[in-house]
Amino acid sequence: MRKNYILILAQALLFQFLIISAAYGQNSILRGKVRAGGVGLHGATVTDIVSGMSTSTAEDGSYSLNISSASMVRLRASYIGYKALTKSIDLSEATLLDFDLSDESLDEVVVIGSRSVPRTNLETTAPVDVVDIKNLAKDVAQVSLNQLLNYVAPSFNAVNTSINDGTDHIDPASLRGLGPDQVLVLINGKRRHTSALVNVNNSFGRGSVGTDLNAIPTAAIKRVEILRDGAAAQYGSDAIAGVINIVLDDSVNELNVTMSAGGNASRFSQGGMDGEQTQVNLNFGVPIGENGGYINVTGSYDMREAVNRQREFLGTIFTDYNNPTLYPNPTGMDITEAELQRRGLDRTDFVSQVGSSEANGGSAFFNSEVPLGEESSFYAFGGLNFRSGKSGAFRRMPAQLHQNNDAVYPNGFLPFIESSVYDQSFAAGLKTKIDDWHIDFSNTYGQNSIQFENTNTINATMLEQSPRDFRSGGISFLQNTTNFDISKNFETVSQGLHLAFGLEHRYERYQITPGEESSYTDYGQGYFVTDETGVRRFIPDYINGPSTRFAPNGVPYFQGSQGFPGFRPENAVLENRNSFAAYMDTELSITKSWLLTGALRFENYSDFGSTLNWKLSTLYRMSDIYNFRAAASTGFRAPSLHQRYYNATTSREVDGEFLNSGAFQNNSRVAELLGIPSLRQELSQSYSAGFTANWGAWKATVDGYYIRIDDRVVYTGMFMGSTAPDATEQEREIAGLLAQANANAAQFFANAIDTDTKGIDVVLTYNTALGQGHLRADLAGTFVQTNIIGSPNTSEQLAGLEDTYFDLSNRILLESAVPRMKGNLSLNYSYKRFNVFLRNVYFGPVDEATNLVDYMQTFGARLVTDLSLGYQISEKLSWTIGANNLFDIYPDQIRADSPVRNNDIFLYARTGQQFGYFGRHIFTRLAFTLK
Structure with a gap:
């Protein structure tokens, strides 16, 4: 598919060349540009093969060369990391000759990881994966960005969760086995805002805040660049594991419409097929002016039905x-x-609904740039996304008397958590050039908000008068980033020096809004008093009063809406902070074969103070085939506002036991009683080294890395108070504070542990003409291990409570709940109008996160096969049909005697996730292109 894109680009450049050359006529000065992927290459060499005369390209890739002869001339363009390209031109007919080296190079051109000229992924000082989303999306079953990357990039993991409240609607995603909040996401090189959701349930990434990648429609994306190296000194907080840069589509004069439909055709599908998905995308770009301006617009609609893999309930x-x-x-x-x-x-x-949630939504995105003269341009991009989701909580059985009311639900009920996710972003900037200094001034705004509603449920303390639906409140996160960047090339310093520096200001705001009163209140709390007339009256005291309404078995009725108790007024939060950063970034070509880079970044947070971080990296070209690269850096991650201020009570099932857990802030009275320390920054050290090889059609990269992170922020285990006769005053006070929050246990965000992560990534690609078609093969694998160093970092008050502060379940979620080994082999063969895509993805073993040592379980490795067949019906219309998980592979089931199975509610692990448990997914796709 990449070959088709290259041919289209080559035809466009050839057409441009013919038009312009006809206008200029004969001239003894030959001019043109040397590009890669449409970007001018500075320092490329253009040589007249006959005379031997040569010149180097300017910063925008342009060159001019005096040619003494007016006859046929042969020119050769070359640049480090690219295959040289030779073209011929008759000066009697034309004097303009452009080169696009990407037409002759199978290396991927990337801009992430460097503020200098674009480089190929074999010539970067740190490993970068390039995912051609525009072409890949035609062949695969996955329609969301998270899942698409999960199957194509071994170092990337995305987890589908079930019965995990808001996490069911925003998948946690990570890089190199680290947390979702330790990877920085950029769009067109500008910082993307994170989600409003903090993951506090039993899933990988618990305690972290990630970026909602699924809010960005795949149809709006040209490619994704994944920098697999620490980059906090270059890009700021969160870039400990690496950076994901999403490059938006900039094509023009082309209308693309795709329609995809599919569903799970598995042996365990309900009704023969379930989880039906539909996606409709429209993308169109138009030029603006005559100097390369454009606006590209995308619209997308998605629909997904729910999946349930529970068969029956075996309990009471x-x-x-x-x-x-x-x-x-x-x-x-x-x-x-x-x-x-x-x-x-x-x-x-x-049965409950154990599987993926129901979801519907739409997106609108745009990407634009308008030249304002020869040296300046204005750019803007952004979009809107809305998704509504509906996920199931735990079914309440009739036997759960204190959570049900027989008069309302004689057979119990299945509560649903319905979410409305709103995401908006807008970035605008001005690029110009003054005295060879490149200046970029921009502002990027983003906001993510989620409103929750609990439906088909009950507040048992309201008896028969309880509503069935409750507004549970919402969360919101806003981020505004302003950047001022300056850069310049100094050609006379050694073999070339690129200097960049800049300033950044970021404003963030986090908000929690309470739900309606009935979603959290215990209407049975209060006192009965008898007035002077002898009438017995109920005096409500919904905070400190004793329970007065009891189920038939004598247990107090459960307060608040079942499934997702609403945020209480005391949970309400509106907090903000500012950060200021200054950075310097240099790249020095010591020789034509040796590149050395360095970065230094100072950052100050209004709530955490200052930090200074650095990065050094190098690339040495050992020969025309082999390169060596290495990098070392320090990094940091400031705890998010969510981690500082989130507080709520949520319903949780832990190892078969159902309870309400309260999240308390670090400055709360409960935290003070337990000695929970105040949050501080995570600090990291990162080292990597590797080799790249270019054997023509074969290319390879091998990179090893080590990452040490101190003071990692985690979500602790559950602390409980006590009212037993022998309880201490501290335990009694904790129990009272928990009761006020409608909680059985307390959890906190804390800098509890230090970790190290070691791994190796291997990527091998092969491109060749095969028969009358073209074959591309990609083999990639990752091997990573994260370990906790020493004992948890506790205070004096927590002595003896280390196993609660950071329990076994937390340890497993961090170390082995996602595959430590992952690999894929993709084969893509195109022949005339036909295309075949075959992919095998290996998911290594994972562990179930539980505190029940006797029931710990490792789920074995699995190999998942994808296959699709494409046919170009006409020049404008193509059709693809295929399957994800062709052979209907499922992960291991939880052992039958394990309490984690919870009476067969969970046949498959909730916490140890590889690729889901939905079985074979078949799909079909129509793509219409009009030029």
Whole structure:
């Protein structure tokens, strides 16, 4: 598919050359530009093969060469990292000759990781993956960016979760096995805002805040560049694991419409097929003016049906309390089988929704640039995204008397958490050139907000008067970043020096808005008093009063809406902060074969103070085939506003036990009683080294790395108070504070651990003509291991509570809940109108995150096969059909005797995730192109 793109680009450049050359006529001075991927290459060499005369290109890639002869001339253009390109021209007919070296080079051109000229991924000082989204999206079943990258980039992991509240709607994604908040996301080189959601449930990335990549439609993306190296000194906080740069589409005079449909055709699909997906994309670009201006616009609509992989519930559904006519003196005896028969039901009628959530949404994105003269241009890009999701919580059984009301739901109920996710972004900037200094001034705004609604549920303390639906409140995060960047090339310093420096200001705001009163209140808390007339009255005290409403078994009714208790007024937050940064970035070509780079960045946060970080990297060209590269850097990540200020009570299931867990801020009274330390920055050290090789059609990169992170922020285990007779005053106070928050346990964000991460990445590509077609093969693999160093970092008050502060479940989520080994082999063969895409992805073993040592389980490796067949029906219309997980592979099931299985609610792991448990997914896609 890349070959098709290259041919189109070559034809466009050839057409431009013919038009311009016809206008100029014969001239003894030959001019043109040397480009790679449409970007001018500074310092490329253009040589007249006959006379031997040569010249170097200017900063914009332009050159001029005096030619004494007016006959046929042969010119050769070359640049380090590219295959040299030779062209012929008849000066009697034309004097303009452009070169695009990417037409002759199979290396990928990237801009991430360097503020100098674009380089190929074999010539960068740190490893960079380049994913051609525009072409790849035609052949694969995945329609969201997260899942597309999960299958194509071994170092990238994205997790689908189930029954994890808001995390069901925004997938945690990571790089090199580190946290979702340790990778920085850019769009067109500008910082992207993060999600408003902090992951506090049982999934990989617990305690972290990531970027919602699925808010960016794949149809708006040209390519994705993944820098697999620490880059905090270059780009700022969050870039400990690396950087993902999303380059938006800039094509013009082309209308692209794609329509995709598919579903899970698996042996465990309900009704023969489930999880149906539909996506419709439209992309169109138009030129602006006659000097290369453009605006490219994308619209996208997505629909996904829910998936459920629970088959039946094996636990207690009814007790004798549910049929007092037959059992006038109930004791809690299990009468499930008899009651099911009497009611004409079976156990399959009492399943939860364990799988992917239902989701619908749409996006609109644009990308534009308008020249303002020969040296200046204005650019802008951004977009809007809206998604509504509906995920299931745990089903409440009739036997759960204190969480149900028989008069409202005689057979229990399945609560749903419905989310409305709003995402908006807009960036604008001005680029100009003054006395050979390149200046870029920009502002980038982004906001993500999520509103929650709890439906098909009940507040049991309201008895029969309870509503069925509740507005549970929402969260919002806003970020505004202003950048001023200056750079210049100094050609006379050694073999070339590129100097860049700049300033950055960032404003962030985080907000929690409470839900409606009935979503969190216990209407049974209060006192009964008898007035002077002898009338007994109820005096409510919804915070400190005792419970007065009890289920038939004597247990107080559960307060708040079941499934997702609403944010309380005391949870409300509106906090902000500012950060200021100054950086310097240099690249020095010591010789034509040796490149040395360095970066230094100072950053000051209004709530954390200052930090200074550095990076050094080098590339040495050992021969025309082999390169050596290495890098060393320090980094940091400032705890997010979410981690500082998030506080709420959420329903959680832990190892088969259901409870409410409260997230408390570090400055809360509960944190003070337990000695939870204040949050501070994470600090990192990163080292990498590797080799690249270019054997023509074969290319390879091998890179090893080591990352040490101190004071990592985690979400702690659960602390509980006590009201037992022998409880301490501290335990009693904690229990009272938990009760006020409707919580059974307390959790916090804390700098609890130090870790090191070691790994190696290998990438091998092969491109060749095969028969009358073209074959591209990609083999890539990653091997990574994260370990916790020493014991958790505790305070004196926490002595003896280390296993609660950072429990075994947390350790597994961090070390081995996603594959430590991952690889893929992709084969893409095009022949005339046909295209075949075959991919095998290896997902290594993972562990189930549990605190039950006797039931710890490792889930074995799996190989997942994707296959698609494409046919070009006409010049404008193409059709693709295929399957993800062709052979219907599932992960290992949780062992039958494990409490983690929770009466067969979870057949597959919630926490140890490889590729999901949805089975074979088939799809078809129509693509229409009009030029």
